[in-house]
Amino acid sequence: MSESLPDARLLARYATPAPRYTSYPTAPHFRPDFPAARWEALLEATNTAPAPPLSLYLHLPFCRHLCFYCGCTKIVTAHREQADDYVAHLGRELELLTARLDPGRPLVQLHLGGGTPTFLRARAQETLLGMLGRSFATVSPEDADYGLEADPRDIAPGTLARFHAFGFRRLSLGVQDLDPEVQAAIHRIQPEALTRRVIDEARGLGYRSVNIDLIVGLPHQNIRRFEKTLETVLDWRPERIALFHYAHLPDLFPAQRAIDPRALPESAEKYLLQARAIEKLTEAGYVHIGLDHFALPGDELVRALETGTLQRNFQGYSTRKGTTLLGAGMSAIADLGTAYGQNEKDLERWGAALHAGRLPLARGLELDPDDRVRRRVIMELMCAFTVGTPPLAERGRVPFWEYFATEREALAPLVNDGLVEIRPEAIRVTEIGRFFVRHVARVFDARDRSARDEPSAPRYSRVL
Ligand code: SF4
Numbered sequence: 001m002s003e004s005l006p007d008a009r010l011l012a013r014y015a016t017p018a019p020r021y022t023s024y025p026t027a028p029h030f031r032p033d034f035p036a037a038r039w040e041a042l043l044e045a046t047n048t049a050p051a052p053p054l055s056l057y058l059h060l061p062f063c064r065h066l067c068f069y070c071g072c073t074k075i076v077t078a079h080r081e082q083a084d085d086y087v088a089h090l091g092r093e094l095e096l097l098t099a100r101l102d103p104g105r106p107l108v109q110l111h112l113g114g115g116t117p118t119f120l121r122a123r124a125q126e127t128l129l130g131m132l133g134r135s136f137a138t139v140s141p142e143d144a145d146y147g148l149e150a151d152p153r154d155i156a157p158g159t160l161a162r163f164h165a166f167g168f169r170r171l172s173l174g175v176q177d178l179d180p181e182v183q184a185a186i187h188r189i190q191p192e193a194l195t196r197r198v199i200d201e202a203r204g205l206g207y208r209s210v211n212i213d214l215i216v217g218l219p220h221q222n223i224r225r226f227e228k229t230l231e232t233v234l235d236w237r238p239e240r241i242a243l244f245h246y247a248h249l250p251d252l253f254p255a256q257r258a259i260d261p262r263a264l265p266e267s268a269e270k271y272l273l274q275a276r277a278i279e280k281l282t283e284a285g286y287v288h289i290g291l292d293h294f295a296l297p298g299d300e301l302v303r304a305l306e307t308g309t310l311q312r313n314f315q316g317y318s319t320r321k322g323t324t325l326l327g328a329g330m331s332a333i334a335d336l337g338t339a340y341g342q343n344e345k346d347l348e349r350w351g352a353a354l355h356a357g358r359l360p361l362a363r364g365l366e367l368d369p370d371d372r373v374r375r376r377v378i379m380e381l382m383c384a385f386t387v388g389t390p391p392l393a394e395r396g397r398v399p400f401w402e403y404f405a406t407e408r409e410a411l412a413p414l415v416n417d418g419l420v421e422i423r424p425e426a427i428r429v430t431e432i433g434r435f436f437v438r439h440v441a442r443v444f445d446a447r448d449r450s451a452r453d454e455p456s457a458p459r460y461s462r463v464l
Pocket residue numbers: 062063065066067070071072074114115116151174
């Protein structure tokens with residue numbers, strides 16, 4: 001195990017809640033009174049030459065079963081016909097979006113998330129793919145990054161082939177843990193052989209990147225059990241592995257009330273689970289990317305890290321930095337570069353807006369110049385664990401530490417605790433600091449600082 005383990009004092013100080021920084025400013029700061037007309041104008045402004053290529057996140061919220069740990073926006077139902085209506089509404093949303101975009105802009109990235117995208121019946125899948133093909137200038141599979149999330153327990157025959165024929169080459173499978181007692185406690189019984197079969201089918205069809213989601217911090221997990229899960233997953237040799245942290249927030253996510261908090265590992269044990277997993281995965285040849293992703297050297301995610309095109313977004317870490325990210329479906333978030341916008345999270349409100357011919361925007365935020373410079377610093381820290389400190393080109397070449405004088409003071413305790421080094425030309429997060437990088441990034445989060453003492457201050461998950 002790694003020599004550099006944080007001690008109890010560090011864990012007590014930093015294994016505390018902090019934002020995950022899938023955006024900056026973070027979603028709790030998006031404003032419900034953001035004007036729809038301004039959003040539409042900003043969307044149209046993305047067509048200005050040179051218009052960035054497009055990336056699309058589509059949210060498909062339906063699931064057949066409820067996993068107790070889940071914090072996603074989802075609808076658990078046995079009625080698959082409910083999804084047919086949803087797909088019809090998505091078609092309307094894509095029409096409203098594409099009416100404001102130059103039709104020549106290539107769709108270089110597409111991600112179907114949820115929920116369970118494979119919940120859709122064959123006809124609904126065909127309808128959805130037909131709509132996507134008609135709405136966007138799709139690109140060849142060699143140039144595209146099209147991926148979907150799937151639940152191995154809910155993939156009807158023909159599904160993977162259908163998405164592959166459209167151009168999908170990435171498949172992301174939820175697994176979380178393979179131990180039977182852990183699976184029972186989270187209400188997700190998923191036999192190992194079933195997942196293996198799905199991986200084999202995907203590879204046989206020509207999917208070039210399979211991702212496995214695992215979670216650290218689930219009830220009844222311990223090192224011995226989790227090592228066994230890791231060994232099986234390594235045997236599958238997926239191109240990517242995402243190792244998420246379970247955030248127990250039962251007040252926010254009612255399904256989590258079914259999880260016995262006494263069965264959850266403590267922060268120190270969670271840390272050991274994570275450290276052991278990092279060690280095992282890197283020994284097995286995976287490159288550790290950002291906070292919680294791992295990929296084999298040939299995978300596009302590793303190339304993105306090497307070429308500086310890795311980005312952090314609402315799906316975690318992703319390639320194709322610099323695209324205009326569109327969001328469709330309930331709760332989906334778009335990033336226009338100049339502004340963020342999130343759709344209605346409620347199915348009825350989302351559908352009603354579309355029925356009325358309006359984009360279903362619920363809240364948004366236009367970035368000011370200060371947000372932009374902070375976003376760059378925070379995202380570089382979250383992706384590369386280092387950020388250069390030359391004068392800020394975005395702010396009239398003001399010296400970095402003159403602009404961030406308050407932050408320099410706030411970083412001092414983190415430097416003393418060995419989480420960060422301040423070098424003449426850069427800030428560097430240390431090996432131990434990597435576990436707590438959300439706190440390092442938070443130092444540069446001016447919006448969080450000004451909201452922290454308000455009664456309505458956002459609540460975040462613990463770092464460990
Ligand atoms: S974890 Fe995935 S499959 Fe389980 S309820 Fe949540 S969205 Fe559905």
